[in-house]
Structures are given as C-alpha cells and as structure tokens.
Amino acid sequence: MPKKERKRLQVVISEEQDALLTKTAYELSSPERLISKSEVVRLAIEKIAKELGEGEELSEYRALLDADDLRDD
Template identity: 85%
Template sequence: MPKKERKRLQVVISDEQDALLTKTAYELSSPERLISKSEVVRLAIEKIAREMGEDALLDDYRALLEKDEVRDD
C-alpha cells in the first residue's frame, strides 16, 4: 500500500510557542500513544478550520495574529 503523500510546511515559531507545543503534546499523550508536536499542529489546524465554519472565535484568532510578533512577510 503506497504511503499517503503529505506536504511539508516550515514555519518559524518562538521559544514560548515551542514550549506550548511540547506541553500540549505531552498532555495529549498517553502510555499507549505518544503524540508528536506535528500532530498537535495538525489537530489545531483542523480545530480552527471547523470553528471558522461555525464563525466561532474568529475575532479571538485575529487578535492573536495581530499580537503575534512572528509574521509571514
């Protein structure tokens, strides 16, 4: 069975954001299954996309992006 093709995305994150990713991955992990930081990012993308479909929290997300010091310019 061929492997599922995946796209790679490289982003620059702060030390604080990396620490949040690490903490979240650790908290989501269990003795039976370790969760990677990449899996946390994929989960967050899906969650945000679902919430955008429901028009929930969009202003909160926009405010976080405006506050963010790391921009894609």
C-alpha cells in the same frame, strides 16, 4: 496500500511557542501512544478550520494574530 502523501511546511516559532507545543503534545500523549508536536499542529489546524466553519468569530482569531508573540518577524 500506498503511503498518504503529505505536504511539508516550515515555520519559524518562538521558544515559548515551542514550549507550548511540547507541553501540549505531552499532555495529549498516553502510555499507549505518544503524540508528536506535528500532530498537535495538525490537530490545531483542523480545530480552527472547524470552528471557523461553524461561524466562530473571526475577531477573536485576528486579535490573537495581532498579538506580539504570534507576529512574524
């Protein structure tokens, strides 16, 4: 069976965001399966898309994006 082709995305994140990714990956991991930071990002993308599809308020996400710690430089 051929390997699933994936697109690569590079983003710049702060040290605090990297620490959150590391902490989340650690918390989601179990002795049987280690979760990578990339898997956490993919999970977050799917969760946000699902919530938006279910009518989640855009204003909450826009407020988070407007926060200084998430803004692109």
